[in-house]
Amino acid sequence: MTDSRRRTGRFALGVAIISVPLVLALLGPVFVGEPGARTVSFTLGDGHWLGTDFVGRDVWQQVLHGGRPVVLTALGAGVLAYLVALPVGLIAALTHRRWLEELLMRPLDVLIAIPSLLLILLVASVFTPGAVGLALLVALVNVPDAARLVRAAATEAAARPVVEALRLQGETWWRTAVGYVGRTILRTLGADAGTRLTGVLYLVATAAFLGVGVAPDAADWAVMVDRNRTGLFVQPWAVVVPALLIVALTTGTNLLFDAALERPGGRRVRKERRKEQRS
Amino acid sequence: MRVVKRYGDDGGGDRVAGEPLAEIEDLRVEVGGRAIVDGVSLRTLPGRVTALVGASGSGKTTTGLALLGEFPVGARVTGEVRVMTDGPVGYVPQHPAAVLNPARRIAALLTDIARTRVRHLPRGRRRTAAREHVLRALSEAQLPDAEALLRRYPHQLSGGQQQRVVIAQALLLGARVIVADEPTTGQDALTKSLVVDQLAAVAARGIAVVLLSHDLDVVRALADEVHVMRAGRVVEAGPAQRLWLAPRHEWTRQLLAAQASFADPDTDTGADTDTGADTGADTATGAGAGAESETADRGDSAAVRLVQPILRVRALVARHRDGPRGTTVTVRAPELALRAGQCLAVVGRSGSGKTTLARCLAGLHRDHEGEVLLDGTPLPRSLRDRTREQLAAVQYVFQDARAAFDEHRPVLHQVARTAVRLRGVDDRAAEAEALTTLTRLGLPPELAHRHPGLLSGGELQRAALARALLAHPRVLICDEITSGLDTVARRGILDVLADLLGDSGSDHHDSDAAGPALVLITHDLDTAAVAHRIAVMDAGEIVEQGPAQQIRTAPQHPFTVSLMATTARLEAGTGS
Numbered sequence: 001m002t003d004s005r006r007r008t009g010r011f012a013l014g015v016a017i018i019s020v021p022l023v024l025a026l027l028g029p030v031f032v033g034e035p036g037a038r039t040v041s042f043t044l045g046d047g048h049w050l051g052t053d054f055v056g057r058d059v060w061q062q063v064l065h066g067g068r069p070v071v072l073t074a075l076g077a078g079v080l081a082y083l084v085a086l087p088v089g090l091i092a093a094l095t096h097r098r099w100l101e102e103l104l105m106r107p108l109d110v111l112i113a114i115p116s117l118l119l120i121l122l123v124a125s126v127f128t129p130g131a132v133g134l135a136l137l138v139a140l141v142n143v144p145d146a147a148r149l150v151r152a153a154a155t156e157a158a159a160r161p162v163v164e165a166l167r168l169q170g171e172t173w174w175r176t177a178v179g180y181v182g183r184t185i186l187r188t189l190g191a192d193a194g195t196r197l198t199g200v201l202y203l204v205a206t207a208a209f210l211g212v213g214v215a216p217d218a219a220d221w222a223v224m225v226d227r228n229r230t231g232l233f234v235q236p237w238a239v240v241v242p243a244l245l246i247v248a249l250t251t252g253t254n255l256l257f258d259a260a261l262e263r264p265g266g267r268r269v270r271k272e273r274r275k276e277q278r279s
Numbered sequence: 280m281r282v283v284k285r286y287g288d289d290g291g292g293d294r295v296a297g298e299p300l301a302e303i304e305d306l307r308v309e310v311g312g313r314a315i316v317d318g319v320s321l322r323t324l325p326g327r328v329t330a331l332v333g334a335s336g337s338g339k340t341t342t343g344l345a346l347l348g349e350f351p352v353g354a355r356v357t358g359e360v361r362v363m364t365d366g367p368v369g370y371v372p373q374h375p376a377a378v379l380n381p382a383r384r385i386a387a388l389l390t391d392i393a394r395t396r397v398r399h400l401p402r403g404r405r406r407t408a409a410r411e412h413v414l415r416a417l418s419e420a421q422l423p424d425a426e427a428l429l430r431r432y433p434h435q436l437s438g439g440q441q442q443r444v445v446i447a448q449a450l451l452l453g454a455r456v457i458v459a460d461e462p463t464t465g466q467d468a469l470t471k472s473l474v475v476d477q478l479a480a481v482a483a484r485g486i487a488v489v490l491l492s493h494d495l496d497v498v499r500a501l502a503d504e505v506h507v508m509r510a511g512r513v514v515e516a517g518p519a520q521r522l523w524l525a526p527r528h529e530w531t532r533q534l535l536a537a538q539a540s541f542a543d544p545d546t547d548t549g550a551d552t553d554t555g556a557d558t559g560a561d562t563a564t565g566a567g568a569g570a571e572s573e574t575a576d577r578g579d580s581a582a583v584r585l586v587q588p589i590l591r592v593r594a595l596v597a598r599h600r601d602g603p604r605g606t607t608v609t610v611r612a613p614e615l616a617l618r619a620g621q622c623l624a625v626v627g628r629s630g631s632g633k634t635t636l637a638r639c640l641a642g643l644h645r646d647h648e649g650e651v652l653l654d655g656t657p658l659p660r661s662l663r664d665r666t667r668e669q670l671a672a673v674q675y676v677f678q679d680a681r682a683a684f685d686e687h688r689p690v691l692h693q694v695a696r697t698a699v700r701l702r703g704v705d706d707r708a709a710e711a712e713a714l715t716t717l718t719r720l721g722l723p724p725e726l727a728h729r730h731p732g733l734l735s736g737g738e739l740q741r742a743a744l745a746r747a748l749l750a751h752p753r754v755l756i757c758d759e760i761t762s763g764l765d766t767v768a769r770r771g772i773l774d775v776l777a778d779l780l781g782d783s784g785s786d787h788h789d790s791d792a793a794g795p796a797l798v799l800i801t802h803d804l805d806t807a808a809v810a811h812r813i814a815v816m817d818a819g820e821i822v823e824q825g826p827a828q829q830i831r832t833a834p835q836h837p838f839t840v841s842l843m844a845t846t847a848r849l850e851a852g853t854g855s
Contacts, residue, residue: 096645096663161683164643167662169746170670170700180685 011259018252021245025067032064042231050237065219080139089150108144116141124212134213153185194254300487306358317511323487330490330498333508334765339491343458369449369457375441379433386429389413392451420447421477458489467628467802468845493765496849537770588616595649622797624810632819641675671701674747678759680739684731691727697749716745737768755795
């Protein structure tokens with residue numbers, strides 16, 4: 001009873017926290033209205049709720065505008081990374097062919113050795129990627145360690161007798177790999193996805209700071225944090241608000257993952273049951 | 280919640296024998312409104328072995344841990360636990376490896392404890408004194424060759440040695456009461472008798488031993504006093520002798536009866552065994568010989584002997600990868616044949632290669648040479664390359680049923696998948712068939728619809744059997760499927776197996792097929808009593824094989840002889 005209540009509570013909290021940045025990001029541009037005239041940089045009051053930013057634009061308007069690129073790029077990059085990493089990791093974990101495993105994992109090891117920012121800058125100096133290009137790039141640098149994580153977690157699950165039992169039943173690869181192994185490692189993946197989203201946001205923000213993928217004065221939460229930090233002590237809102245929104249986005253995602261992955265009945269009950277069995 | 284722990288205030292030194300070292304009075308442990316232990320009282324006397332006997336889930340471990348002052352999380356506890364010695368209470372868990380730090384050598388593990396005992400000495404003498412303590416504890420725990428042992432890491436020791444190291448730790452701490460939790464579960468007969476000897480030696484030193492076990496052989500060999508537990512209550516308690524000869528409670532009788540029928544091959548499978556023993560009458564073949572010396576013997580078996588073997592093993596050599604370079608040969612099986620409706624028991628100590636051999640047959644161990652022939656056609660080495668028919672023909676039941684089920688899906692669904700995948704039955708029909716098979720094996724439908732986490736080990740093992748049987752296998756391999764189960768659950772599974780063999784005449788699925796040939800991997804000669812033929816393995820070699828009767832009554836190979844002798848000794852209860 002208390003377990004299920006705690007679970008619902010965590011779920012509600014997660015939804016509450018994540019809904020703020022999500023609603024702002026998705027609906028903000030609709031309600032933003034006409035941009036006002038530029039005024040003095042880093043001022044407070046004067047008809048501007050949250051003051052003005054480093055080039056004298058209204059911070060609130062920038063906040064409404066700036067969510068969509070960050071959220072979409074980060075989510076897109078995260079999802080893309082997993083779309084590649086999951087099948088690669090699962091195949092590598094479940095095959096008994098050494099060469100196939102090597103073929104899948106070794107190239108990723110090469111990729112992992114290159115610092116991610118360096119890679120992004122290199123590519124950016126050759127092409128000029130837009131938002132989509134940036135998402136692809138960030139996804140690319142996230143694939144190697146996501147794939148390694150999937151493989152490591154899946155190898156452990158694939159070594160269990162269940163997998164042998166499933167093979168003896170002539171079960172399909174899909175059912176074994178996704179239906180059992182994938183489901184078993186879901187909690188690990190959920191935990192990883194939460195932290196990875198934070199990392200992806202950070203990378204997108206840094207890339208924006210370095211001028212990759214977005215214009216240096218673009219309305220973008222990440223860019224706002226970077227650009228406005230010079231005036232942090234004069235006009236903190238221009239940094240604090242977008243930063244808080246990013247924090248809310250990652251915290252909310254993590255809470256939601258936790259609540260969704262918690263098994264009905266909870267960990268506590270299972271532990272007790274195991275104890276009973278032992279006695 | 281009222282837990283009274285009253286520790287004796289005198290030095291715990293000389294104590295009149297017969298005065299209890301620890302006492303439990305009217306203990307009741309409740310978790311989530313359900314009483315796990317209810318109204319249990321217990322006294323442990325120095326030099327005596329007090330046994331708590333019962334099926335798994337009967338509250339033995341909870342009672343044992345109560346002596347240590349340990350209770351399950353969130354438990355409501357009433358009653359009194361009194362420990363009258365100044366030393367701690369030692370605990371030897373079922374899996375001793377779990378309590379030994381794998382990163383440290385045995386010497387470090389023991390010296391850490393010994394150091395606390397030599398604090399009163401001047402600094403210069405502590406080191407040698409600690410070492411003396413360690414060596415003494417090791418010899419008291421029956422661990423010879425201490426020098427070599429101290430340099431090893433826990434994983435380099437056998438399970439029995441690890442257990443003794445844990446006992447040595449308890450002795451070093453000055454424990455006067457030791458709780459041993461299922462010390463023999465999953466051990467072969469020889470190791471079991473070692474455990475019995477070592478616990479007897481510990482008790483002989485005036486230490487009170489509390490033995491928690493469902494292994495009645497060991498209890499009989501060791502216990503002075505027995506408490507029979509069921510569903511958290513002690514249903515009967517008394518001196519071992521009295522309890523064994525004249526059990527008063529129905530449950531005790533049931534437990535003892537289940538045990539007695541293991542030990543006695545005649546009452547066990549009755550007619551099946553007798554006729555079966557003849558059908559597989561080969562002469563015993565030595566290990567290296569590998570000759571097909573199937574001499575025509577006992578006349579009445581001629582008809583059955585005409586039946587071609589379903590599965591034949593020829594010149595099988597299995598290897599294990601051993602580090603990056605070489606491989607180690609673990610199993611050699613020059614010749615082995617299985618006929619329909621026949622049960623072959625592969626017996627041997629743990630680590631003798633029984634499981635590897637069985638895994639080769641099932642295609643779970645690909646690293647082998649030689650041939651496994653099904654009806655004369657060689658089977659692919661790995662089950663990934665086997666066709667559906669070949670998969671269905673050779674099925675395997677795992678030792679740990681819980682680990683062999685997906686905890687996310689209902690048992691029924693998982694069982695039914697066999698019929699869907701291997702025989703092309705549609706989902707609905709497969710579930711119906713699974714349900715009938717499960718019911719036949721003694722698993723009621725309401726349990727079958729649950730997730731594996733809500734079933735007991737014995738129930739899951741029945742489900743695992745049903746899962747394999749739905750393939751209509753020609754060969755069914757059972758790998759230690761009864762070890763780890765308590766006597767009553769074990770009895771149930773063995774009955775199911777005996778029934779399977781009995782079915783061979785009145786088959787109810789296919790027209791011409793007899794029942795499956797059964798391969799029973801076991802370390803336990805009692806379990807092997809169901810079998811028609813027995814193959815004995817030692818160090819990866821089949822040292823002896825032949826009709827069950829012959830192996831049991833007239834073993835040829837010295838290893839078989841010693842295995843039989845230890846089993847007999849345990850059964851006779853001469854350990855104490």
